[in-house]
Amino acid sequence: MILTGKNLGERQRELNNKVNEAFSNKVDFEHVRYEPEHSDVDRLFKIDLASKYKNLDYILETIKCGDSLYVSRALKSSWLFEDEYSHIINVDYLHNELFPYMSFKMVRKLLTIVSMHVKDEKIIEFYNYCKKQRLTQNGYKFLVRTSESFRLQNVPDVNSLIDKQMLTYYIGDSFPIATYCFENTPESEHNDMLAQFSYLYAVSADKFLDMLEKFWSDDGFELNQKAIGLRISKDIMTKHKTRLYNLPLFYLRIVRRPVLLKFSTVQDAKFYLTVLLPDSITQFWRMHFYSKYKYIFELIPFEERLIEFEKIFKKKWPNEEFRLSPHFYQNRYFDLMRIDIKEAWSLQQIERGVELSGTENDFTLYRFVRFEKAFEELKKKIKVTKKLDTRAEMLIVLVKSAKTDRDIEKVLRYFYERHINEMLHVREMFVEAVMTEHNVYKFDLPCWEAYNQLLYNLRIYEPDYHSPKSDFKIMPLIYNIINRIEIPKNISRFLESGVYFNFFRVQVGSLTKEEFEMVYEYVLSYYLNRINDIETQPSNEELKPRIRTYVHYILDLLYHFNKTIHNIPEVLENYILADIQEFQNHHLLKNELRYTDKLTQGKLYKFLKQDVSVFLANLPRLEEIFGVQMLRIRVASVLSKLKIYFNHDIAKDVLSIYERNLCREAYYYTTANDIVYGILKLGDTDYVINFMEKFVPTETKIHFDQIDGNTLLTQQAICRFMCFTRPPLPLHYVHKYLRGDYVKFCLSIFNSYLAKLPRPACLEFVKSLIDKPVSVQKHGIRLAFQCLDVEDLKNIIVEVWTQNDNVSLRSVIYKNLYHKILKSDPDIRNALFDLLKNFTLTLRPTDDEDLISLGASDRLPYELKGEYIETLWNVVDNMPLTGTYITMREIVVKCMSKNVHLVRDAVLRDLTEKTIRNALSGLQFQEAKFVDDLTKAKWKFVAKYLTYFKNENDFNRKSAKVLNVLEDCIIRWRTVNTEVYVFRRLFEEFLNDIDVFSFENNLSSYKYMNEMYKRILDVIFKSLRIEEVYERIWFLKFSMVAKEAVMSVEPKIREFNIDLIDKCIENFSVGFAKLFKEMLDSKFYFKIVALAVTAPLELQIMNMLGDFQCWDEKKKVDTFVRIGYELTKVDDFDHYVFAMFLLPKDPDECTYIEIYKEVMKKLKDLNNKEMNIFMYRKYVEPNYTRHPFYSFNY
Structure with missing residues (x-):
């Protein structure tokens, strides 16, 4: 069957029409079924027609076929999930009849579809099946559709089953389930969960708010923007305001600020401020209360703010100063005062001589005093002040005290007359202070001229002026534009070099909308005129690069003046599109498709759906990408559609492009990957095999100095992507690349085949790897643990373990066996545990030491842990006391310390006796014996064991042993080795370890520990001088x-x-x-x-x-x-x-x-x-x- 539609949609409809036509004409499916298939379309036609006829045998046969495309198509037969076919869609049939022939990926897909259709008790059956098979994500999809009572019973499994983002589907409308989830989730996650569950407010406002109050995690008084939305905030403030009065600190944290302010009264604001006051006056001043809660203060009329808050303050701390406290100034409470009150307060503080902002800084208060008085007083102080920085600060206070243009002009002329010879940084500080404290663009002409005098003094108009103060250069330009003053060349030239338009944006923030547009239009016109000047010059080749700079300036201008691409002048678009590589990443353009020239999968897919001719017209751009190093285009989904619907025409054109560019002159790593991937995806099996045969490695070792670089890149890409062919390649051809130095390039195929191959083919692939060299065999072993049943797995790994000396391979077997036990259900776990013990007992000194570390990682199930730790100890205890074997012993000893309650007492007692005997025997010893890590670990183990009591008899025995150790240390109290009292230190460290471990045991053992301490203290008081153990007794x-x-x-x-x-x-x-x-x-x-x-x-x-x-x-x-x-x-x-x-x-x-x-x-x-x-x-x-x-x- 050949499709001829002019785009993807038409060809898909064409296929559907042919199926519908055959169904309408009652074509005999058995006749169609056995017709030869020449393309994917032929097979899809059969599947769709079988689905129309509800031909169960063919659909089931297709589901077992192993091809993911055909399986996915067959699973679209929704009638398969009706009650009539319940004998098919049930756990037993699927597990025994279908899943053994399907890939893992398709099994999960089938279960996902089943979860959308099954009902009632079948949902629970499938959930339990997924749980048993450890298909956690699929299990969740069934679980969310069960009853509330069942979900509540299975809440403990939730954390292991689902993504936290999907938790809302599991909870549904159930408050009991939500509550259980909170109670079994770390507190640090509660706030995010509450935000996630805010939809429950619509179910029951009171229940949700109760839950919010109970589980909210306190993280300060600030509003949390994620907690609840504006709608819930409004409801709280209008319908549940009593809750706010009952728990004000809580609701002030979570209600959105705009809503809180909108629905709060003056009395509410006073109440909020009262409850927000901290417990101590120290904390109040430290927390900057006013700045933190300024938005609440603003609810109170300005005239009343200071008076009302002072009442609140005095009620809380009647004996504390408020207005006269230095903290009053430092926390800016003077902002609450009227101008006249602020002036009176400032003069009072100055008269009192209180230094509110540091030593000799009382002059700062003059900024609140009437200008005439402040000006005269500050002039006197400036005159007698010798410190340059203090004098500069006084001048800035003078600027702040000025209120009108005449005041400012007076200050500016005073500075010019008296301080124009100050250091440069002082003059710059002063000019910047004027710009910061006042809107210079509102200055009248006399005031501006006085200010401009200072700018001239700073030499900003000179060509060689360089300073980080770019604002200074921009100010005169903006002032002249908005006041319609002719702009001299020495000002406009600023636009020619290194303009920082972010400074422009800051400066124009104080302008009116009209003035803002005036500045924008002037600068835009300036650059457009400069571009036009260049274009109209007869010989302008040398100047043309300057146009690119002007275009950049205009784009910056548009961006920083909050314009969009729609504001780009039409004349400019031609320059941008002609030089798109230069401009496409500009902030203004980078997200606009018409200004990005990158060919993407999305664009190709759009072309394919639009028209075949458009798609073909853009194919040459693929070759352009192949010629650019490090540039890739991912086209997987487009290639899949081409192979299915366009295999007789366009697919061949694309394949020819890939062939033409294979091993091209400019052949990069990314080029090879894209081309080889395209060939393997588009080619049929015969074509792909012929292609791979051309590049089959002749040797297992890569001789980099001899092999052609392009050939090697192609071989590497084949290794990387041969798993993406459909149908899968015969294993014979896979193994031609899966060898020697090429194995490291084939790593992606192992997990890919495990997920994609139908189970029979997957088992065949895994078994084929077992008989290969070690570099391949270890990957086969790893896969065998994931897909073989227990008996087959045991037969394979036992044979490899006993007959192989390769350390790497044995390590892979041991680690995967250990992790298989961790992840499996009890039946498989118990079947494999004896094997793990046997492997542990046959570990060799040459085996990887990480295996001991893994075994001692304390992760095995509780019922297996004790026996396994004993096995580990039997192994390491017989290893020589050298090198890494000492570290292995130390690791296992530490593991035994953690698990003394699981290991047999005979083993623990034997190690305890040996440790004590070795340390306290009369044999010659060295200082190192008591400080090496293994010995320390053993003594900590002894302390742990001797503080673990099963019953009173056990306590008496172990207590006696503790006293024996201490008495033996006391006997050797004066023994010195390398100038160290080694037994005194052992005595102290042993007692310290005993106390540490005593707090780790069951609380019920405390009575025994206190009795032991009494006996220890008796020994100490009888045998030692108090001076030597004074702190230890305490x-x-x-x-x-x-x-x-x-x-x-x-x-x-x-x-x-x-x-x-x-x-x-x-x-x-x-x-x-x-x-x-x-x-x-x-x-x-x-x-x-x-x-x-x-x-x-x-x-x-x-x-x-x-x-x-x-x-x-x-x-x-x-x-x-x-x-x-x-x-x-x-x-x-x-x-x-x-x-x-x-x-x-x-x-x-x-x-x-x-x-x-x-x-x-x-x-x-x-x-x-x-x-x-x-x-x-x-x-x-x-x-x-x-x-x-x-x-x-x-």
């Missing part, structure tokens, strides 16, 4: 108090719970105070080393908080504050001193502000000179800043 005591505090609140699991945290802090503080008194009474506490005690205290507090998944520094400081509170309950100076040591300098570091105040009050009320010295040095002296809760009264 460390153990604090650990016991921390564990007691955790046990007292009885947490079920380690999770964040603020109520339990606060209760635990309270109990810890009470326990600490009791311990402190005991140590003080027993004369064990010494003030001189008080600071040394705080380090172990801080560590144990963080260990305690870690039991509640809390690592917030503020909660640690809260604990210090609470301890201080408990200590100051005892009327004792040492208690008070230690409390003072613990209190933070800044109250904002904690949340227990009221407790902090109370402790500070007690410390001040003590009225002890020694305490006063301590407190003054801590709270005042470092920076001499006033403390909010402490002042030193004389």
Whole structure:
């Protein structure tokens, strides 16, 4: 069958018409079925006709054929999914009868189509099937169509099944499912999810807002533009405003600002400002409250803003200064004042001599004073000021104080008369300040002339003027244009060289619309005239390159003046189109198709749908692309359409272009890829085989100094793209390229064939790779793990493992076996685990050390992990103690430390005994024995094992072993090696490891640990001098108090719970105070080393908080504050001193502000000179800043 339509659409319709005609004429399909096929169109005709006749046998035969085009066409037979054919579209039939003959890609496609048609219980069957087969994306497509109750049961699988962007389809209108998703998703993702689920507001506004309030993650007071849209914001402000009053801080964060302002009253604004005030005055000044919430202030009439906010401020902090505080000026609250009030306030501050903006900077306040007074006062100050920078700042304040043209003129003439000889940077600063503070384009002529005098002084009109201050050159030009003053050449010449139109855009921002257009028209006309001047000159060849520059200037002008391509003058379009390569990437043009000359797949596809002649006319442009290095054109979909619908005509023309350009003179990597890909996609099987035969490598090794470069590029491209032929090439021809040095160019075909080949062909391909050299064989092994069943897989890899010494190949087998176990269901997992153990036991010293690291990565399922770790240890324990084998042992020992609860006790005890015996035997040892990484890892393992208790008997045995180790260290206490007390260090590190691991065990083991610590402390007190273990004793005591505090609140699991945290802090503080008194009474506490005690205290507090998944520094400081509170309950100076040591300098570091105040009050009320010295040095002296809760009264 030959199609003759003039474009793609016509040929597709032509095929459809022929099918409809045959169906209408009741053509016998069995006669058509066995007719020879000469093209894809012939086969598509049969498939479409079979579909019309509902010929099930032929459709199923086509689905099994393996060709993705034909399979996809057959799957369009929607009748196949009707109830009549339910015996076909069910899990068992598809799995046993169809899927074994289909490619993985087509299996997924079929399941996707099935998910659109099946109903009721079949959906669940297919979902469970996809879940079992680990087809997660397909499983999700079934899951979203199940009932709410079923989806709710399967929420735990959601994170592994779906893309977060598709979560809304899964949730639907179900709030219970949405809630469950939130509860099982990290808090950091909640805000994005809430934005994603905002459609639920239309289902139930109250339920959505409840969910919003519950799951919103606090990230500050700023509006979050992603949270909710304008419509929901408006609804909240008009229908649910009570919620805003109940949770103001929350809703002020999420309601869109324009909506908030539109529907808020003056009283609302006062309420907002009141609730937004922070807890402390220090935080208030630091956060720049006014600038942060200026938009709320603006809701209040200007005349009332300052008065009303001052009331709010005084109500919160009645004893704090507002207007007279230096922070008032620094935070620009003076912007709230009327001009007359601001002037009075400024004069008051100047009279008081308060330095609001730094030392000797009181002159800055004169900018708020009437110009006449400010001018006279500042002149006096300038006259006596010697510092250049200070004098310059005073001049700028003078500029700011000027209000009218006459004021400005007066300042300008004063500067010209008195300061024109200042340093250049001072003059530039002054000119820039005038430009910034005033609209220079509104100056009248006398004022402009005074300003222009300064510009002349800066020499901006001189030809050799160069300065980063481009604004200075632009100002005179704009002023003259908008005031219709004749523009001298020394100004207009600025347009000839290096114009920065972004500066133009900034400068014209203060102009009126009319003035804006005047500037635009003048500059545009200037450049168009210059272009015309060049064109009209008789001999203009040397000047023509200048036209390109002017075109660039005009495009820049249009872009920065917010014009579009429609504003491009017609005369300019000819220059642009004639030199498109030069201009096509300009900001103004790059997204406009008529100004881009790149041939793209989209354009070719458009030509093909438009008219064959248009497509043919543009084909020569393909050859132009082939001649440009690093330029590629992707035409996969166009080539597919050509091969199907145009194989008798246009496809041959395109193929001839590819042939003609093969190995051309300008032949690049990208050229070879495009040409070879096109040939392989368009050619039929015979043509492709002949083409490949011409370039078959004659040797497995590439001799770069001998082989032709173009030939090598072609061979590489064939290797890369031979998997894209349709139908697939016979394997014999594939293997001609899949060898030696060419294998690395063929890597793409392995995964491609795995996905695209029907299963029988895929198995044949994989098995063909197994018998090849190692460079190919390892890829076959990797694919075998993905497509072979368990028994076939075991037979293949066991044979290769036992008969092969290649390290790389054995590594591939082991790693893929390990990952196969991780990903498989329990049946396959258990079938392969014994094989993994056998492979592990037969690992050789020459095998890749990464295999041990992989095995010790702690990723195997719980039920297999213990046995596997024992196997690993048996292997590494018999390896020599040299080189990388030591590292392997260390890795496995660390893995055993993490999993002492899974490994058999006999194995753990044996390693423990050996480690202790080797260290504490009377044999000669070296310092290195105690510092190498393996030994450290073993001692950490010992500590971990001896702190893991199964029951009381286990505790007693392990506790005795800990005491034996410590006693043996004490016996050798004075032993020195290389000037180091090695057993003292072992003693300290061992105790430290025990404490670290004690906090990693079950919370129920804490009672055993505290009993062990009591026994350890008994040994220490009996055997050692206090001076040598003073800090360690405190460390153990604090650990016991921390564990007691955790046990007292009885947490079920380690999770964040603020109520339990606060209760635990309270109990810890009470326990600490009791311990402190005991140590003080027993004369064990010494003030001189008080600071040394705080380090172990801080560590144990963080260990305690870690039991509640809390690592917030503020909660640690809260604990210090609470301890201080408990200590100051005892009327004792040492208690008070230690409390003072613990209190933070800044109250904002904690949340227990009221407790902090109370402790500070007690410390001040003590009225002890020694305490006063301590407190003054801590709270005042470092920076001499006033403390909010402490002042030193004389």
